[in-house]
Amino acid sequence: MKCGKKILNGKFGMIDLLKKTYSGKKIFLTGHTGFKGSWLLMIFEYLGAEVCAYALPAADQPSFFDMIQGANRCQHIIGDIRDKVKLSKAILNFQPDFVFHLAAQALVRTSYINPIETYETNVLGTAHVLDALRNLEKLCNTIIVTTDKVYENNELGFPYKETDALGGYDPYSSSKACAEIVCSSYRRSFFHPEKYKLHQKGIASARAGNVIGGGDWNKDRIIPDFIRALTNQVPLEIRSPESVRPWQHVLEPLAGYLCLGARLAEDPQKYSKAYNFGPYPEDDLKVIDLVKLAIGHWGSGSFIDASNPNAPHEAKLLTLDIQLAVKELGWKPQLNAEQSIALTLNWYKNYLDDPAGLTLAQIKSYFQ
Numbered sequence: 001m002k003c004g005k006k007i008l009n010g011k012f013g014m015i016d017l018l019k020k021t022y023s024g025k026k027i028f029l030t031g032h033t034g035f036k037g038s039w040l041l042m043i044f045e046y047l048g049a050e051v052c053a054y055a056l057p058a059a060d061q062p063s064f065f066d067m068i069q070g071a072n073r074c075q076h077i078i079g080d081i082r083d084k085v086k087l088s089k090a091i092l093n094f095q096p097d098f099v100f101h102l103a104a105q106a107l108v109r110t111s112y113i114n115p116i117e118t119y120e121t122n123v124l125g126t127a128h129v130l131d132a133l134r135n136l137e138k139l140c141n142t143i144i145v146t147t148d149k150v151y152e153n154n155e156l157g158f159p160y161k162e163t164d165a166l167g168g169y170d171p172y173s174s175s176k177a178c179a180e181i182v183c184s185s186y187r188r189s190f191f192h193p194e195k196y197k198l199h200q201k202g203i204a205s206a207r208a209g210n211v212i213g214g215g216d217w218n219k220d221r222i223i224p225d226f227i228r229a230l231t232n233q234v235p236l237e238i239r240s241p242e243s244v245r246p247w248q249h250v251l252e253p254l255a256g257y258l259c260l261g262a263r264l265a266e267d268p269q270k271y272s273k274a275y276n277f278g279p280y281p282e283d284d285l286k287v288i289d290l291v292k293l294a295i296g297h298w299g300s301g302s303f304i305d306a307s308n309p310n311a312p313h314e315a316k317l318l319t320l321d322i323q324l325a326v327k328e329l330g331w332k333p334q335l336n337a338e339q340s341i342a343l344t345l346n347w348y349k350n351y352l353d354d355p356a357g358l359t360l361a362q363i364k365s366y367f368q
């Protein structure tokens with residue numbers, strides 16, 4: 001049965017589509033020890049999918065992955081995405097129905113410190129995932145997760161469409177733009193939609209903006225920095241107060257990735273391409289406005305402007321056009337900026353007793 005767009009008008013109906021698509025299916029997930037990957041692991045368990053997952057050990061302390069006892073929720077493989085042989089064996093042994101590739105060096109500032117490692121992980125790692133699929137002799141749909149930073153950003157104030165030029169100033173952004181080019185090349189060279197019957201692979205990429213949500217302890221991200229400043233009773237240092245970003249709660253792009261996977265399963269020839277996922281334009285916020293909302297919701301906290309004119313370049317303005325995902329996938333944002341911040345801070349206020357239970361409760365209330 002095909003699920004038309006109507007089913008996703010409003011969040012009611014999304015859960016039916018996702019359960020129908022993923023329940024009992026085999027999912028190969030990379031990057032499951034990270035922030036988004038840990039949320040996705042819990043969502044797949046909620047949807048009744050079987051997950052085999054591949055990543056480096058959780059790096060952050062505290063670790064969200066450990067808090068939710070992620071290793072007990074999947075076939076947990078510690079491995080490097082740069083290890084082509086090990087990754088390929090893991091994928092071929094598992095024989096997945098879907099692959100969600102999230103593993104990455106995901107920080108702009110780290111990419112200035114370790115550019116080569118960033119390119120190896122983000123570009124070669126993506127090629128390794130796609131290459132393994134060439135030897136997988138069964139139907140499989142794959143979502144390659146990149147970022148809104150893949151566009152050549154001239155900061156003129158226009159929201160980027162999927163057809164806009166790829167680029168990227170810093171090594172992280174350009175590595176993800178390269179990952180998009182690798183994805184497009186593999187799709188055309190080995191998994192061409194017109195030859196779908198021969199290879200049975202749908203390949204799409206997902207470009208989402210900055211996300212916030214409980215469980216993120218990454219350095220150099222605004223909400224984890226805010227929570228650490230509160231804990232240490234010091235003002236939050238804001239590096240780029242005037243920078244505008246398409247912020248979203250983590251569940252929003254994850255719902256987008258899952259809808260994209262569901263659509264690929266329905267019609268791989270139609271949906272094998274790139275999609276943006278972001279908020280409505282009115283929810284694109286300056287960093288300083290996000291921080292003010294966070295302080296308001298938390299009830300305390302302060303900040304100082306720590307912008308440094310000599311800091312490595314980071315884009316000041318970045319917005320996304322999400323019309324393609326809204327029109328074709330039936331996905332749309334469910335939470336505005338204020339609701340996203342409230343949900344995020346609710347997690348950090350209440351996680352200590354039962355982080356997995358709280359995470360699952362937020363997943364259930366979002367999807368139902």
Ligand SMILES: NC(=O)c1ccc[n+]([C@@H]2O[C@H](COP(=O)([O-])OP(=O)(O)OC[C@H]3O[C@@H](n4cnc5c(N)ncnc54)[C@H](O)[C@@H]3O)[C@@H](O)[C@H]2O)c1
Pocket residue numbers: 030031032033034035036037054055056057058059079080081082101102103104105106121145146147148208209210211212218
């Ligand atoms: N968090 C955001 O705001 C955001 C925005 C847009 C796109 N993304 C993308 O979403 C994905 C997940 O981001 P995140 O915020 O969860 O990042 P994260 O840093 O929290 O997690 C990264 C994951 O990748 C794994 N990884 C890193 N290097 C690896 C390697 N060499 N081999 C195997 N695994 C490796 C880590 O172990 C971890 O599981 C990334 O592809 C990122 O670029 C994130």
